[in-house]
Amino acid sequence: MPIPAPNLYPPFNIIRLSHVVFGVTDLAKSRHFYVDTLGLQVTDETADTLYLRAMEERGHHCIVLKQADQATARALSFKVFSEEDLDKAATWFANKGHAVDWVDRPYQGRTLATVDHDGMPIEFYHKMDRLAPIHQRYELYRGVKPLRIDHFNCFSPSVDASVAFYNELGFRVTEYTEDEDSQLLWAAWTHRKGGVHDMAFTNGTGPRLHHTAFWVPTPLNIIDLCDLMATTGYVGNIERGPGRHGISNAFFLYILDPDDHRIEIYCSDYQTVDPDLEPIKWDLKDPQRQTLWGAPAPKSWFEQGSLFEGVTPRKADLDATPIVAP
Template sequence: MPVPTHIFDPPFNIVRVSHVVLEVTDLAASRAFYETVVGLRVTDADAGTVYLRGVEERQHHSLVLRKADGPACRRIGFRLGHEADLDAAAAFFAQRGLPHAFVEVPFQGRTLHASDPFGLPLELVAGMERRPSSLQRYADYQGVRPQRLDHVNVFAPEVQASLDFYAALGFRLTEYAEEDGPDGRIAAGWMHRKGNVHDLAFTNGRGPRLHHLCYWTPTALDIIHLCDVMATSGYLPNMERGPGRHGISNAFFLYIRDPDGHRIELYTSDYQTMDPDHEPLRWSLRDPRRQTLWGAPAPKTWFEEGSLFAGQDLRDPAFVADVIVAS
């Protein structure tokens, strides 16, 4: 299938992935997990909501936990360049007949809610309240020392169409996994705006669903330390995959599940992609090194389980990808 063309003058300027809003069933348990095990900082909290951020982040939050009757992902947030980009984004969604509305959201500036053509719920902002960075408060570090929100990965029934849509918004493809042969279809793609491997990735599967959100951490040793923390604090069953090194992105990784089953990746050692002539890397869907450079395949849960987007109907994928699964 065709690789999307890079668009350098998109209709509005998306700077990066900004935040994720999760619905959780036990707010206290989720707060304890993210604050004391993972090591995110709580910025604000009330009876129904907890706002968290990484240690280097200066915006008010990159993760919002909301008390709900069942687990879900409410929104994926993106930061735009300027206030004018919000109006341009609203016009873009209006021209295509896509749902959109300006809303009031605590601690954020003017906020646009919208949905892409495939049901992915978006929250677009040009600014947030600011808070001091905690980067050099080393005595306060906990867990994996999560620095910043890095990316989100989504189960997409229509991977090619999703890649094409976001390429039109200026996202650039860095790596992709494709079936072999002249008619091979793209089964996964990694796209960026901020000059690393990805802000947004699409994985072929029943969806739309959130596959995972990811925080970047300073070193692989931080991730190994988190394994020790989880193994000795009652969270051993929450470790799903890793640690290991991806072929795609080159990142050292660990995947864990929060108390509601939301999947979180901890990730480091990827690479830069900001040059205009950076060409995307192709991986064969049957190459075991793409999942893990060391050849270890992902577990079955990796391909089947994800977080529902609140209020969205699920669709089966356009095709069934022939992937390597751990036995």
């Protein structure tokens, strides 16, 4: 199916992805993983909630961890350009028949909670509390030295439908994988901020969150993290990599947190600022699309994902088999 033309004048202006909210079953264990091991910075902490940011970020948080009975992804959040855009978003989703609600989120201004075409919970806001810069406070750098949140990747039961919906919101496709037999999309990478992706979609039972990604300075930081995880009780949490993707050219590592929420640590992708940049097409049968070099992805990488709270996923429309590790 053809990739839609870039929508350069969407109904409201999304700047970038902002943060994810995870339900976690043991907040202390999650704190040890995200703070003491990965190196994210605590910006606030209560008995049941932990707010974190990465080293280059000025916003109050890029990830929120909430103590819960079950491990779920509660919402994916995006920043819009203005309060007017927030109102336009509310009108647009309401006119499309999507549930809309104004919710109170700490350290944010007005926040719009709604759902996408698959019922996946998404939120929008304009203003978040700003914190003092810490990117030159080198005494704080530890773990993998995460600089910023970069993207979400979601399992989608129809990648074509996901691309079409988010195209209406101005997300532009940078790279995609097409199944030559059915002419359907197996995966697609879309962005708002001028990188390879803010939102990616992978064919599979969904909607579910495949992973949340953090950008780090160099491949050596990823190697250092592997050494650290191997000697602090987390070697079993290394799921895939290190390696390099064909798609995006990213040097990557996939790890699982104590609740099996998947995190990608990566660097070395490229900019896609020009609005007329042509997307790159990959064949599903090309073994270098997912792994330019390195071990093939394990079966778990194609099957395991975080459930969204209150959302029942459905089986994918496309029945296609990618290359998996033996």
